[in-house]
Amino acid sequence: MKGQNTFTTSQIDEIKKLIADKVRATADKQKGIRAKIRKLGFHYSDFSSKKDGYTVADFEALIRSGQIKVIGSNYKPTEQLTTKPTTTIKPATTTVLPSLKTTDLTSLLQTFKQNRFDPTNDSxxxxxxxxGNYIVCLKPNSNLSTVSVIPILTSFDELKVVYTGIAGGSLISRDYRQHFKGNNAGRSTLRKSLGVLFDYKQIPRDKDPSNGKTKFGQADExxxxxxxxDNLIMFFLPTTDFDSIEIKLINHFNPPxxxxxxxxxxxxxxRKLLSTLRSKK
Incomplete structure (x- = not known):
């Protein structure tokens, strides 16, 4: 074991804060945060062979399982919401779920509810x-940036829907890594739309600016x-029928x-205002 498996409550709290910072940080800053975590004695590799990162939920799962001990307290990990999948610590594997194909939107939406992902807490x-398909919603008490036209939002699982999308190849690559983790709005329609609502300045995405593709500056990204x-929740559905399901979702939720x-x-x-803002260079 490179590190330790026993910590005080103050160390636990500090490690959790650093892990949350790491999840949100860009790749160039994550290395420094990981070094701070290891300096406190926590090495995730002591408990798992997973190579694609870990979250606060993964850390707390180690506490629940008894693999990490807390000194001199009745510390209790944050309870998982019943609507979220339970995160377990195990070596990285490719998740394979049944690929659904159905025209029954009600049944599809019930399956979506079972596949909920919070980028702050979930692995x-x-x-x-x-x-597959995905639905992006605002967390409770979160709102889109205010512009001159206020959209009317519909709800899913008691959360306001702002966007739906498709992943023709991989949900994890498209939905999470490009949208939430990519730090490049030039490769994410969702990021571009959110960024222009914040009035972030668009800059050329590539070395050749004549192609018209844009992103935001590093600080804005x-x-x-x-x-x-901090503000979005994603629901996902593995399926090969993603094109037709996307139309059903757009017609049903009218995501702005x-x-x-x-x-x-x-x-x-x-939508007209958003289109104008996206075209503004």
Whole structure:
């Protein structure tokens, strides 16, 4: 064992804070945060062979299992919400879930509810490396940045829906790593839309600016990543029928950040404004 498996409550709290900071940080800053965590005596590799990162939920799972002990207290890890999947510590494996194909939207939405991902607390390993659909919602008490037109939001699982999308290849690569972790709005429609609502300045994404592709400056990209992790929840559904399901989801929820294939008269003015902001260089 490189580190230790016994900590005081103050050490536990400090490690949790650093882990949360690490999850939200860009790749170039994560190394320094990991060094601070290890200086406190916690080496995740002592408990798991997983190589793709860990979260506060993973750390608290080690406490629940007894692999990590807390000195001289009645410390209790944060309770998992019953609507969230239970995160377990195990070597990294490819998650394979049944790939659904059905026209019954009610049944599909029930399955979505079972696959809930909170980027602040949940391990990305619960997201499958499969094609599928996803629904992005605001966390309770969170709101989109205010602009001159206020959108009307519908709800899913008591949360306000802002966007739906598809992953033709991999849900974990598209949904989490590009949207929440990518720090490059030039490769994420969701990030671009959220960023322009914050009035972040767009800059060329590539060395050749003539292609018109844009992103935000590094500082704004980092602020956007933190805001997304703090304020958004994602539900996902592994399926090969993602194109037709996407249309059903857009028609049902009328998510304001979806411009393509969204023809609902409600929020039309907001979508027009969003399109203008996205085109502004």
């Amino acid at each position: 990305e390993t619960i997201i499958p490396d499969q094609s 980092e602020k956007l990543t933190k805001w997304m992790c 950040l979806n411009l393509k294939n969204n023809h609902n008269s409600i929020n039309a003015d907001f």
